[in-house]
Amino acid sequence: MISLETIEQARERIVKHIRSTPLVMSAALSELIGTQVSLKLEHHQLTGSFKxxxxxxxxxxxxxxxxxxxxxxxxxxxxxxxxxxxxxxxxxxxxxxxxxxxxxxxxxxxxxxxxxxxxxxxxxxxxxxxxxxxxxxxxxxxIPPFDHPRIIAGQGTLGLEIVQAMPQVAAVLVPLSGGGLAAGVAAAVKAVRPEIKVIGITMERGAAMKASIDAGHPVQVEEHRSFADSLGGGIGLANAWTFQMCKILLDEVVLVDESEIAAGIRHAYEYERQIVEGAGAVGIAALLSEKLAHVEGPIAAILSGGNIDMALHRNVVNGLNTIGEGS
Known part of the structure; x- marks a missing residue:
């Protein structure tokens, strides 16, 4: 596990090099879901994502x-x-x-x-x-993309920002791929308030962490083109950190399909005035598809990235629901 102290030290180390991103309430989603929903605008980070x-x-x-x-x-x-x-x-x-x-x-x-x-x-x-x-x-x-304690601790600083800005949060929705973000955020928020639910959201096809958790060990999956391209890739058969942390700390993993991700991108643009990539929209997608209707209390959804090809974004906003080959 990554300790709260390690994540706090990471926050002190990187504070002058990154942007502390806003957490804003979504009136549209709050009305739709029937509870307060706030969006962590991490796509406003200096390089367009939490990474x-x-x-x-x-x-x-x-x-x-x-x-x-x-x-x-x-x-x-x-x-x-x-x-x-x-x-x-x-x-x-x-x-x-x-x-x-x-x-x-x-x-x-x-x-x-x-x-x-x-x-x-x-x-x-x-x-x-x-x-x-x-x-x-x-x-x-x-420097691996996710399976390393320094990477996980750095991503965990995002979780500290959420609980500081929204002390009453009951559930945090985290885009899930290799697990660096999910493991770090879960370690941070549960160290502060163990009762907070942390829910991983990922695309339906090629969801390596979900398949690995279901199997009880890291497995390989076939990769497909997806609106959520940032969530693609395996977790590594020799995964040393994120698999165990996600297996233990995540309360649930929810899958969304391509049309649902597209709907999340459109909602972010039309109602929240935010341009996000597919991976950044999966939390919104899960809320819109009513796959989180059982979650009670205030929700924070992480919009993890905004580095979408703008031609693709225009097509999605205009109604595109599938992408490329294998869709």
């Missing part, structure tokens, strides 16, 4: 020699963007390995931030194999 928290916490704890050798990671986009931004700010250089499923707008932004980009295979696992090869051959410093 900057963990990336910054991890890089700040590297030695100067490790930074000088260069930083490397596999990513579905947002972790790579955060690492590239933080590495550039701290005088290091990042190499980001991604699969062909990562949207071009995320790839191009990582390149703009000065990182070296490697496109490898059609899955997060393929990208990770390239990372492992470059670490062995070139001695680069690997």
């Amino acid at each position: 900057l928290r963990g990336a910054t916490n991890a890089i700040l704890q590297l030695s100067q020699s490790e930074r000088n050798r260069g930083i490397i990671a596999a990513s579905t986009g947002n972790h790579g963007r955060a690492l590239s931004y933080a590495a550039q700010a701290m005088g290091s250089r990042a190499t980001i390995c991604m699969s062909r499923l990562v949207p071009e707008n995320k790839v191009s932004e990582i390149r703009r931030l000065g990182a070296s980009v490697r496109i490898v295979g059609s899955s997060q696992d393929d990208a990770q194999e390239e990372v492992d090869r470059l670490v062995a051959e070139e001695g680069l410093s690997m």
Whole structure:
């Protein structure tokens, strides 16, 4: 487990490097659900997603020699963007390995931030194999996207902000992929108030953490194109941290399909005036689809990222409900 003290130390470490994002009440969702619903606008983070928290916490704890050798990671986009931004700010250089499923707008932004980009295979696992090869051959410093205590602690700072801004919160809805955000937020909020429910929300197809929890051990899943592209990828068969933390700390995992995610993106735009990517909209999607009707008390939903391709966003707003091949 990651302790509350470790998460508090991470908050002190990164406070000057990140943005403390707003938590705002949604009148539309509160009326629809019948209880207060507030939205954590983490897509307003400096790099457009929560990933900057963990990336910054991890890089700040590297030695100067490790930074000088260069930083490397596999990513579905947002972790790579955060690492590239933080590495550039701290005088290091990042190499980001991604699969062909990562949207071009995320790839191009990582390149703009000065990182070296490697496109490898059609899955997060393929990208990770390239990372492992470059670490062995070139001695680069690997910062994983989720399964690392420094990453988890950094993401957990978001949970501290929620309970500080909304002490009465009864449930927190967290987008769920590899589990770094979910594990960190759950560790933080339950350390402060153990009765708070933390519910992981993820896409219906290719939900690696849900499949792993159901199986009782990490498993591989087939990856598919999704509006929630940031939630794609496996959790790693040798997962050392996030699987156990999510298995123990999450009260529930809820799945949403592509049309429901699209509806979440549209609602965020039309009623909340927020532009979010699919992964950032899954909490709203779960609320709109009435899959959380059993949850009682004030709810906080994390809008985890806003790095959506704007052409895709326009299509979704205009009614698109499926995406790409395999939809």
